[in-house]
Amino acid sequence: MSSITAKAPAVETPFLRLARDFARSRTALAGLAALVVIVLAALLARWVVPQDPYDLAQLDILDGMMAPGSLGGGGWTYWLGTDDQGRDMLSAIVFGLRTSLLVGVVATLAALAVGVAVGLLAAYAGDRVDGLVMRLVDIQLSFPAILIALILLALLGKGVDKVIVALAAVQWAYYARTIRGSALVERRKEYIEAAQCLALPHRRIMMRHLLPNCLPPLIVVATVQVAHAIALEATLSFLGVGVPVTQPSLGMLIASGYQYMLSGDYWVSLFPGLALLVTIVAINLVGDRLRDVLNPRLNH
Amino acid sequence: ATLTVGTSAEPSALDPHYHNLGPNTRARKHVFESLVSMDAKMRLQPELAESWRAVDETTWEFKLRKGVKFHDGTEFTAQDFVYTVCRIPNVANSPSSFTVYTKGIAGIEAPDPHTLLIKTGKPYPLLPVELSTFGIISAKAAGGEAVTFDKAGCKAESWPTTQAFNDGSLMIGTGPFKHKSYTKGDRQILERNPDYWGPQPAWDTVVFRPITSDGPRVAALLAGDVDMIESPPVQDIERLKSAPNVSLAQAQSNRVIYLALGVQDTPPTITGTEGKNPLKDPKVRKALSLAVDRDAIVKRIMMGVAEPANQYLPAGFYGNNPEVTVATDANKAKQLLAEAGYPKGFQLTLGTPNDRYINDDKVAQAVAQMFTRIGVQTQVDATTANVFFSKRNKQEYSVFLAGWGADSGEMSSPLKALIATPIKEKGYGTTNYTSYSDPELDGMLDTALATVDDAKREKLLQAAVKRAVDADIIIPLHYEVTVWAMKKGLSYEPRADQYTLAQKVTPAK
Amino acid sequence: MTAAPIIELDGLTKRFSRKLDVVERFARRLGAAIDDRAVQAVSGVDLSIAEGEVVGLVGESGCGKSTLGRMVAGILPPSAGTLRWRGRDLRELSPTDRYHANLKIQMVFQDPMASLNPRLRVADIVGEAPVVHGLVPRRQAEDYVAATLRQVGLDPAYLRRYPHQFSGGQRQRIGIARALAVQPDVLVCDESVAALDVSIQAQIINLFMRLREELSLTYLFISHDLGVVEHISDRTAIMYLGRIVELAPTPELFDKPNHPYAKALLDEAPRVSVEKRRFAPIRGEIPSPLDPPSGCAFHPRCPHAMPRCSAERPALRAIAPRRWSACHLNETTGP
Amino acid sequence: MLVFILRRLAQSAVVVVAMSVLVFAGIFAIGNPIDVLISPEADAFERAAAIARLGLDKPMHEQFLRFVDSALGGDLGTSFVHGVPALGLVLQRFPATLELALCAMLVAVVLGIPLGLWAGLKPDSLAGRVIMTGSILGFSLPTFWVGMMLIMAFAVTLGWLPAGGRGETASLFGVQWSFLTADGLAHLILPAVNLALFKLSLVIRLARAGTREVALQDYVKFARAKGLAPARVVGVHILKNIMIPVVTVLGLELGSVIAFSVVTESVFAWPGMGKLLIDSILQLDRPVVIAYLLVTVLLFVVINLIVDLVYSLLDPRIRLGGGRA
Amino acid sequence: MTEPLLRVDGLKTHFLTRAGTVKAVDGVSLRLDRGEILGLVGESGSGKSVTGQSILGLVDPPGRVVGGRVLFRGEDLVGAGEKRLRAIRGRRIAMIFQDPMMTLNPVLSIGTQMVEAVQAHEKVSRAEAWERSRRALARVGIASPDERLAAYPHQFSGGMRQRVAIAIALLHSPDLIIADEPTTALDVTIQAQILFEVQKLCRETGTALIWVTHDLAVVSALADRVAVMYAGRVVETGTVAEIIGTPRHPYTRGLLESVPSRNRRGVPLRSIPGMTPSILDLPEGCAFRPRCDRSTGACAVMPELSGEREDRAWRCWNPVGAEARGDAA
Ligand SMILES: Nc1ncnc2c1ncn2[C@@H]1O[C@H](COP(=O)(O)OP(=O)(O)OP(=O)(O)O)[C@@H](O)[C@H]1O
Ligand SMILES: Nc1ncnc2c1ncn2[C@@H]1O[C@H](COP(=O)(O)OP(=O)(O)OP(=O)(O)O)[C@@H](O)[C@H]1O
Numbered sequence A: 001m002s003s004i005t006a007k008a009p010a011v012e013t014p015f016l017r018l019a020r021d022f023a024r025s026r027t028a029l030a031g032l033a034a035l036v037v038i039v040l041a042a043l044l045a046r047w048v049v050p051q052d053p054y055d056l057a058q059l060d061i062l063d064g065m066m067a068p069g070s071l072g073g074g075g076w077t078y079w080l081g082t083d084d085q086g087r088d089m090l091s092a093i094v095f096g097l098r099t100s101l102l103v104g105v106v107a108t109l110a111a112l113a114v115g116v117a118v119g120l121l122a123a124y125a126g127d128r129v130d131g132l133v134m135r136l137v138d139i140q141l142s143f144p145a146i147l148i149a150l151i152l153l154a155l156l157g158k159g160v161d162k163v164i165v166a167l168a169a170v171q172w173a174y175y176a177r178t179i180r181g182s183a184l185v186e187r188r189k190e191y192i193e194a195a196q197c198l199a200l201p202h203r204r205i206m207m208r209h210l211l212p213n214c215l216p217p218l219i220v221v222a223t224v225q226v227a228h229a230i231a232l233e234a235t236l237s238f239l240g241v242g243v244p245v246t247q248p249s250l251g252m253l254i255a256s257g258y259q260y261m262l263s264g265d266y267w268v269s270l271f272p273g274l275a276l277l278v279t280i281v282a283i284n285l286v287g288d289r290l291r292d293v294l295n296p297r298l299n300h
Numbered sequence B: 001a002t003l004t005v006g007t008s009a010e011p012s013a014l015d016p017h018y019h020n021l022g023p024n025t026r027a028r029k030h031v032f033e034s035l036v037s038m039d040a041k042m043r044l045q046p047e048l049a050e051s052w053r054a055v056d057e058t059t060w061e062f063k064l065r066k067g068v069k070f071h072d073g074t075e076f077t078a079q080d081f082v083y084t085v086c087r088i089p090n091v092a093n094s095p096s097s098f099t100v101y102t103k104g105i106a107g108i109e110a111p112d113p114h115t116l117l118i119k120t121g122k123p124y125p126l127l128p129v130e131l132s133t134f135g136i137i138s139a140k141a142a143g144g145e146a147v148t149f150d151k152a153g154c155k156a157e158s159w160p161t162t163q164a165f166n167d168g169s170l171m172i173g174t175g176p177f178k179h180k181s182y183t184k185g186d187r188q189i190l191e192r193n194p195d196y197w198g199p200q201p202a203w204d205t206v207v208f209r210p211i212t213s214d215g216p217r218v219a220a221l222l223a224g225d226v227d228m229i230e231s232p233p234v235q236d237i238e239r240l241k242s243a244p245n246v247s248l249a250q251a252q253s254n255r256v257i258y259l260a261l262g263v264q265d266t267p268p269t270i271t272g273t274e275g276k277n278p279l280k281d282p283k284v285r286k287a288l289s290l291a292v293d294r295d296a297i298v299k300r301i302m303m304g305v306a307e308p309a310n311q312y313l314p315a316g317f318y319g320n321n322p323e324v325t326v327a328t329d330a331n332k333a334k335q336l337l338a339e340a341g342y343p344k345g346f347q348l349t350l351g352t353p354n355d356r357y358i359n360d361d362k363v364a365q366a367v368a369q370m371f372t373r374i375g376v377q378t379q380v381d382a383t384t385a386n387v388f389f390s391k392r393n394k395q396e397y398s399v400f401l402a403g404w405g406a407d408s409g410e411m412s413s414p415l416k417a418l419i420a421t422p423i424k425e426k427g428y429g430t431t432n433y434t435s436y437s438d439p440e441l442d443g444m445l446d447t448a449l450a451t452v453d454d455a456k457r458e459k460l461l462q463a464a465v466k467r468a469v470d471a472d473i474i475i476p477l478h479y480e481v482t483v484w485a486m487k488k489g490l491s492y493e494p495r496a497d498q499y500t501l502a503q504k505v506t507p508a509k
Numbered sequence C: 001m002t003a004a005p006i007i008e009l010d011g012l013t014k015r016f017s018r019k020l021d022v023v024e025r026f027a028r029r030l031g032a033a034i035d036d037r038a039v040q041a042v043s044g045v046d047l048s049i050a051e052g053e054v055v056g057l058v059g060e061s062g063c064g065k066s067t068l069g070r071m072v073a074g075i076l077p078p079s080a081g082t083l084r085w086r087g088r089d090l091r092e093l094s095p096t097d098r099y100h101a102n103l104k105i106q107m108v109f110q111d112p113m114a115s116l117n118p119r120l121r122v123a124d125i126v127g128e129a130p131v132v133h134g135l136v137p138r139r140q141a142e143d144y145v146a147a148t149l150r151q152v153g154l155d156p157a158y159l160r161r162y163p164h165q166f167s168g169g170q171r172q173r174i175g176i177a178r179a180l181a182v183q184p185d186v187l188v189c190d191e192s193v194a195a196l197d198v199s200i201q202a203q204i205i206n207l208f209m210r211l212r213e214e215l216s217l218t219y220l221f222i223s224h225d226l227g228v229v230e231h232i233s234d235r236t237a238i239m240y241l242g243r244i245v246e247l248a249p250t251p252e253l254f255d256k257p258n259h260p261y262a263k264a265l266l267d268e269a270p271r272v273s274v275e276k277r278r279f280a281p282i283r284g285e286i287p288s289p290l291d292p293p294s295g296c297a298f299h300p301r302c303p304h305a306m307p308r309c310s311a312e313r314p315a316l317r318a319i320a321p322r323r324w325s326a327c328h329l330n331e332t333t334g335p
Numbered sequence D: 001m002l003v004f005i006l007r008r009l010a011q012s013a014v015v016v017v018a019m020s021v022l023v024f025a026g027i028f029a030i031g032n033p034i035d036v037l038i039s040p041e042a043d044a045f046e047r048a049a050a051i052a053r054l055g056l057d058k059p060m061h062e063q064f065l066r067f068v069d070s071a072l073g074g075d076l077g078t079s080f081v082h083g084v085p086a087l088g089l090v091l092q093r094f095p096a097t098l099e100l101a102l103c104a105m106l107v108a109v110v111l112g113i114p115l116g117l118w119a120g121l122k123p124d125s126l127a128g129r130v131i132m133t134g135s136i137l138g139f140s141l142p143t144f145w146v147g148m149m150l151i152m153a154f155a156v157t158l159g160w161l162p163a164g165g166r167g168e169t170a171s172l173f174g175v176q177w178s179f180l181t182a183d184g185l186a187h188l189i190l191p192a193v194n195l196a197l198f199k200l201s202l203v204i205r206l207a208r209a210g211t212r213e214v215a216l217q218d219y220v221k222f223a224r225a226k227g228l229a230p231a232r233v234v235g236v237h238i239l240k241n242i243m244i245p246v247v248t249v250l251g252l253e254l255g256s257v258i259a260f261s262v263v264t265e266s267v268f269a270w271p272g273m274g275k276l277l278i279d280s281i282l283q284l285d286r287p288v289v290i291a292y293l294l295v296t297v298l299l300f301v302v303i304n305l306i307v308d309l310v311y312s313l314l315d316p317r318i319r320l321g322g323g324r325a
Numbered sequence E: 001m002t003e004p005l006l007r008v009d010g011l012k013t014h015f016l017t018r019a020g021t022v023k024a025v026d027g028v029s030l031r032l033d034r035g036e037i038l039g040l041v042g043e044s045g046s047g048k049s050v051t052g053q054s055i056l057g058l059v060d061p062p063g064r065v066v067g068g069r070v071l072f073r074g075e076d077l078v079g080a081g082e083k084r085l086r087a088i089r090g091r092r093i094a095m096i097f098q099d100p101m102m103t104l105n106p107v108l109s110i111g112t113q114m115v116e117a118v119q120a121h122e123k124v125s126r127a128e129a130w131e132r133s134r135r136a137l138a139r140v141g142i143a144s145p146d147e148r149l150a151a152y153p154h155q156f157s158g159g160m161r162q163r164v165a166i167a168i169a170l171l172h173s174p175d176l177i178i179a180d181e182p183t184t185a186l187d188v189t190i191q192a193q194i195l196f197e198v199q200k201l202c203r204e205t206g207t208a209l210i211w212v213t214h215d216l217a218v219v220s221a222l223a224d225r226v227a228v229m230y231a232g233r234v235v236e237t238g239t240v241a242e243i244i245g246t247p248r249h250p251y252t253r254g255l256l257e258s259v260p261s262r263n264r265r266g267v268p269l270r271s272i273p274g275m276t277p278s279i280l281d282l283p284e285g286c287a288f289r290p291r292c293d294r295s296t297g298a299c300a301v302m303p304e305l306s307g308e309r310e311d312r313a314w315r316c317w318n319p320v321g322a323e324a325r326g327d328a329a
């Protein structure tokens, strides 16, 4: 009985298993592929598009409002047309994507970091700390994000950094609550008791045992929240608070192109809109699939 | 017949004295009239006063129209004017009252119910113009038959509240329309005043609907929800022109869009100059003015619906100086910069509102492009008007873009407000946030504003505007053009003061 | 008994209560029926365990077995009472000593899946604590873990695997290896075989017995399965609603239970036998610890209940050498 | 329940206090409302007079104390811009927003639950996949962009529906409502759909997730083992269980619908509270912003109480549980 | 021999999962006479529950009955339409599940859940259905049934809930009750109460019972006959006395020997080595082969179920006691 014979299945890390499960959905794979392309394009923006739309010296209003496919003064073709400032829409979209993604990702990460720290602490410390923190979270959550963001941004002024701060400020509570929820569940599991019984330091239990087991659902939430943050930034830019006009995000591009919708110069708003749409859908597809893959209840 | 108008902004209140603001005045002009009014070209016209003249340097005599009835049937008399002037400083919570226009009045006498003798403290040529800004309310309806004018403040038991106008109870004027109903944020409904003294308007009912977003406003017209709209966005004008059942009316407005260059000792938004303010150097200012291609802006950003400006009021307005010109020459600009010791330029942040003037932030971006091209790397700080005006008023911009509409329709208005040295007592420099001061120019204004003779005054103003433009402190960009779009079959004489007046809208002959 | 017992519990009590927050206190002022809802999970348990002994703890769901086990293992602090480790009150020990004492008592859990961190490899699950506590240098951790795994009958080749790649029985072995890795003297086994199939259960029970021999371990063996307890333990304690109602050497207890509850429990447990039998259940339900009956907690269900039983709680008394029981009947019939 | 109400009230009080401080400080920091409000022709005297009239010359803490003082007396101040009591201004706009939000919710629930049930019962069917993909789309589209597209499509290109505004209203309980007239209803459709889209996706997802989970429960199998018809199993046993999370989330979301109506109202020129808020923020009309916040917070409290009542109707475990933590 | 009440013939239920086809039930045959109690025992995952659910066509996708017959009073339920099955479920064959916390819908009152069960099969008024429910509750020993009917499941203890489930099963006096480990989650004393009620009811009503469990002790005390399952197949069947007294399959014997109370105190238990195989990759031939101490080359071929009688059979090439016939193991 001391030797237990069983065919040893190939060592399979949870990550590999996840990847395999993930790949089973073709839509999700398509989403992932789109996302990779988008992220790469955004990262390599300077090299993939002809113009730096944030550099005013490269713009010429005489090239403004050209229809897609027009030949511009710079000698290259504006495949997606130009806006009123003579920005090549393709370049503007890629750079706008970069700004939007940056805002979405950084804001989400910041909110995640704060939320995780607070939520984990609340769950692990319990009692008073928990009560206090959670009341705070409740209060924050009982107020719609867009209003708080609106007021905060009106306060903070314009700028990518400020948008990030505002979005992080409205999102952290959400993570705090989510992670507290799962941490409370996990904390009751026996492996945490086992760790306590082994007299492991609290910090270690929190970081090495509790956190990794609470994180997966949060990662799903976070991916979806990135999409949300991007949409929210777009909305805020649309409402006139948000990023600076000379460094337009996708939302800003849509908003400034909005006025050309009716006049038939559709490209100024439509293409950024489609780019935003594809980005958000891709993120959501990936997030959705992750949710399914990570949900143990539906897994077997 | 009913006329439905989609307006671009809503009055903040129906009280004619509550808020000195375009939409409020537009709403007021349908129900309440003033002694004097302006026509579409902003020339003075008799309204409740049939005629007026300056008796001496400081006394004006107004002959009032006889037989004019308020909507409640009482007759209009001099007392109504007295009461109105008395009430104006006594509007509770008014964020911006009309006292600017009444405080020149030192005394009022009414030798008979249809004659007014108005005294001013000093010579005051603009008095008739200023009397055109506010509407006259019924003293009787407000219980003010006994109120008498007192420079230090009139006495009355109580003054009508703004609420009383909003709920319609005091909406009793002499105008061509009677107020019928008002739902804030949604619509104001007016009815023809059958007893109106002047020509009867063509409409039995007029509905004003605020549709503040540009797109929906145009869409509402195209969809036939409204018959007429104010200020369709410039980019839609081509489309509207080609629409089969829409006609347009457009006129140059009294509003100039300008760049203001600050000459503070330490420039708030200029870097790369070791703390010095390059704008103190007239050459640099000239260079910036030369850098701006006004035609390009008008053509590309304003879609041709604007006119390049070379001074602060377009030709045809009182005080416009045909000899003043501005030029565009990027090479010259670069050369001037080099001469001034900035061959590599410097960095500059240009402040602009993004929701105040037509395409304001886009114009600013275009200007930034042009500045950048001569070597002055320019960032644009576009914010909502609330933030922008607060920052600007604290002089937090070295260069900003703004606009000025001369309500009086004459050149003294922009000169006095934008470039004259701020002097509280004279009301000079109220909007001068550049720290610029030119005592000689102030002197020229002083003289002009004390000259009651119109022809003489115009000459003086023309000289002053030349001096002002040449200083390149307030660089004119373009004059906005006001556009109305309406169903085919309607016609409207476009107005320089931008008001949409239903009584002037007529079904085409 | 000769040497000082390795563990001694003296009036050990655990109460779970939730403090009311401001709002709730205010609401109570307003007359809302809100109580603090204290659960007395374990009340005044006295028990001593000798070195090398296996004490079984039996009782029905919710009677406080796990809570008691957790207090012994140092996971839960007691609300009252003392816990002595080799004769010394744990609270009086210096922090380092206390921490060493805590390490010496380890626990093996019920759910083989939930008790293993799903995101750690076996090597880390078993090796983490010894390395953190400096029992083995990090570099030798792998060998140490391999040796421990071998001890519990697992192939060290599994070192790099994750818990989900094991069967239930193997997972339980990993759990045991984790406990053994810090070289404990006492194992608290809380339903450690309850989740396993009969055939696997037997393997694990054998493993426990072998380890006891090899490592001279002491066990507090918690189970609701009477057969298992009977098989493995030297002495057995029967708990009902937070209290020990009977404590005796296992053979004697199973032969001739004294407390009526112990009797009912032993009678009603089905045994594998060839005959069909008729069940004749004790009436009533297990009361809630939120709202325990007065006096003897068993009196509402006891066939021998007397008026006294509902008024006065019987104390746990010696009724024979090494036998204790908490029942008023013992007094009327004499010791 | 009492505890719950008290806790909500306490929380809301904190929200109101915190938000008013924030708004006070915020608007103080953004700028002086007078800079926006005053006529450009006004001179320095008139400026000073206006500032004094609005009480803006006092230091911030003093303004705040004055506000608190009168707020406790029920007066939230007078709008800087409109010169009328701020609360009245907000309340007057309230029905329009409420109408819009409720319509949107209705659309979301009426369409979302059946679709979600379907997708949950047949997760692998084509319809199920289409519904889910559709819901991701609905989830992803930014509200304002959808609004624009709706206007483009249905108002401008097709000309079926009006582009904006509230249309004709009729009075009920002394309040003007759009849904009572055909014209009003036509005006209501596009904004309501616009606002509903996101919630619709949310409801679909909630309902689907709930259904998938509930369908696996033993009690569903037990219900089938009793010989119940599928209609009863789905319509009673599953539906009632999934309604619990749906109702909870929808309750919370009604708040966000009202908040998001800010966007929809801007796009569709819908004269509701949201538009008023945006305008007021833009004009630094502090009393109105605060009154808006107060009204919304109160509204949230009421909604939450209602949700809780519904909740306890749906879930007996809550009903008798006394105070809920 | 008369036609039995239920006859399961070569039943196969497979789950088509991502990882492959799970042959959860792979050729199970059972028979059950009226009034008889059959214990179905086996380790976790051996297919007991799936067998029970397959009889009533209650297997959820991705599971599907892929072969065999379920003859209930001569009618094959495998081919029967959903409508026909619905008429049988709850009325002729009732089912009770393992977890009493989960079998009752938490948001519906007990009364609702009982009344709907009555009305699903009979057109009776609500009042009458209510009355029937009251009587059913009384029969399983629940006092003040009116109050109880208005209550919700969370207001009941586990044992009470299980009794409610039994009462629901009794509503239509079914011919057969399939009870899937109904006492596993309960405490000893509560389990005894349930077993007591069930025994009494079967005696009184003559309802046949399939009692699914992994607890040999319960089966031995309750059942008439036992079927032992291993990896989706019945490996041995017989009367309780035969199974407990003279097990023929090595697995059955191993199970019995692993039970602690049948061993001497403190002596190592005789245990079955190895672990329960994954149903996804079973060895060729006899699934028990790798753990069996009696396996021979012959075991590479799946043995048939054979024995003395139809209801005393085993699936083994080298049955226990084959060397010395008649000798009890
Ligand atoms: N953290 C806790 N908070 C509140 N009550 C608790 C807590 N832990 C346990 N209890 C309560 O204490 C009582 C005893 O619980 P315990 O887990 O010790 O019982 P047990 O005998 O181990 O039961 P089981 O056999 O079900 O494992 C139970 O009523 C339980 O509800
Ligand atoms: N929905 C499903 N999908 C895939 N496999 C399943 C499903 N349901 C059951 N199985 C598999 O079928 C096999 C038999 O399961 P079943 O539930 O019948 O076992 P059991 O004997 O009742 O076990 P237990 O004693 O744990 O209840 C198991 O291997 C299980 O993994």
Ligand SMILES: [Mg+2]
Pocket (backbone or CB within 6 Å): C065, C066, C067, C190, C191
């Ligand atoms: Mg326990």
Ligand SMILES: [Mg+2]
Pocket (backbone or CB within 6 Å): E048, E049, E050, E180, E181
């Ligand atoms: Mg089962």
